[in-house]
Amino acid sequence: MEILHERLTTAQTADAAEEFIRLFHRETPGAGDPGHRIAAVRAEIEETGTYRHTPEELVHGARVAWRNSNRCIGRLYWNSLRVRDRREITGADEIAAECVEHLREATNGGRIRPTITVFAQETPDRPGPLIWSEQLIRYAGYGDHPSVTVGDPRNRELTEALRALGWSGGAGTPFDLLPLVVQGCDDKPRWFDLPADAVLEVPIEHPGEDPWADWGLRWHAVPAISNMCLEIGGVHYSAAPFNGWYMGTEIGARNLGDADRYNLLPLVARRLGLDTGSDRSLWKDRALVELNRAVLHSFDRAGVTIADHHSESRRFLTHLAREERKGRDVGADWSWIVPPISGSATPVFHRTYEDRQATPAFVHHEGAADRAAGRNLV
Template identity: 85%
Template sequence: MEILQRRSTTAQVWGAAEEFIRLFHRETPGAGDPRTRLAAVRAELAESGTYRHTPQELVHGARVAWRNSNRCIGRLYWNSLRVRDRRGLTDSDAIAAECFEHLREATNGGRVRPTITVFAPDTPQSPGPLIWSEQLVRYAGYGDHHSVTVGDARNAPLTEALLRLGWPGGAGTPFDLLPLVVQGVDDKPRWFDTPADAVLEVPIRHPDGDDGDGDGWADWGLRWHAVPAISNMCLEIGGVHYPAAPFNGWYMGTEIGARNLADADRYNLLPAVGRRLGLDTSSDRSLWKDRALVELNRAVLHSFDRAEVTIADHHTESRRFLTHLEREERRGRDVGADWSWIVPPISGSATPVFHRTYEDRQVSPAYVHHPGAQDRAQGRDLV
């Protein structure tokens, strides 16, 4: 993943701005000759060291950044991204409120809508706001990072930092919602409790024997949230950096069933699932992990479908990604991709994306990480 410095020279901004403005005019019907707009941008840069995107440029830039996201398999829908322009907001209270509204609008009663909310950009005078949380919705992890006993181990450092900062903690369940951590302009990071009405959660049950009252999985209390909204990446458009720009698509089932719930350094549920299914877990050669992994992923897809919440499966999304490649090639645009992210974490060779090579090329506009993004997501230096 590209790491982007937060400061650029005027010459660097102008070069990136010229490239983007020409791309915008080339791809936007009726935009006309870009020379007038380029002259205005150059004048604005000379005066202030930066420039302001028009609303239309912001929308197109955010969508093209999704189109350019090498690690995303769901880019077929890039042109449907809803863009919420909140560039006038710089203080943490207002940003947090809009993040929660983002979740409500994106959830859309279960018919999840790809959405981005763009807050104030970096300027030569002041860095823009930051969202420390890795995603708008995260679950707490209680205990030492190397021996988390309850919750999501990935979020144990952030949970510990928030507890030191005064967060009273949740109910102590494996799925306690963490507060959102926001740092406004000229402000320290602050935490904000996530309103319950902003988060739709799906109870996870297995399809075999699910008669509506549960099948034995229900007593585990497994669930997952409906909207994967990444919040600690920077949107870069034409040399302008928007460090707080949370965005979401919808989940692919394997993100939850093969990673979040299954990874040994997350919820590590495969041993429990294997025992629940009566599998021989004494040796890896029995392939009990593989069987448990498939059943856990079946449960995730079944549960989201049962709750009428948007989710994709990895076979369908793989075919759609190839459709995206074909469409882009017809338009004369190259598509970069990171093979290790595009190929699903289960049944990779059974999907068509496995049997290709891709160029992992970075182009702009893009979603990138600023230095220290991972440290902030883990709550380092929060207290």
């Protein structure tokens, strides 16, 4: 969702801050009465136009932003989010280095840890830093048309922009790692190569093996979203990359299976000897299931954390029940919560949800999609 980024007035910032401080004190045992903190924050906003969260407020705000993420099915684990406080960092070089360290820590040898790194906040006299890249890890897309792209067509524009900016490109494989594009405060965007040791990749093999032996498929282990803004109590953290772990369908049904991404279903069907002459043979459905089986099998074999859509659907209902017992409403976008395969076979399909927005939150601000595509990068 694109949200217009309008600067808040001093009064609006103060009201948003008070709402968050009251939430923090209400949900944090031992925090006590919020009155003194609210008075101090209002005075700071009156003097500077903004305020600074305490470390404890930042941690809780980031976790609640995940709890409020309507498109995420994996919110049962929201309170386990590891928060890396890097608010003192404003420059692109240091941000890029911390993003690399984020990947190493989140990867954790394959036992993926939900992690967020929060960089400098926006202030009335200084913009916040930006990470243009949609995710910390993305694969290049080479070619002047999606139908002939080598790699990921989603990243074709960004790949072209980076090459125009001086990136020499990778080896020309379908899985060349793109550089990270970072813009420091009051700076222009620059690109930074990701070191190979920071990116864990999983070779994708089918349990049957023989038809898949020479495919050369793989996918990275950590899905780290990097172009969303973390908003907590009227404060905007424009660079705050965060990750959970993959649900298998994100890779098998979307990244590798979608017709406008790697479009592997026809290839899978041919390798498995399926009749592709008519849609009524359901060859797409059968190929989709086998591709998703291969993803889960491969991550399990590599010892890398991944969820399946049936288990995660049940866990989401556990999350709903837990939140309801605490008197908290849960917003959700049905079209994102229901998995892209076997939807009606999962319990999340048979419910309705209110797509209500709550704060703190992760949001896409105006221009995020253009930046992720590398537009105006050169």
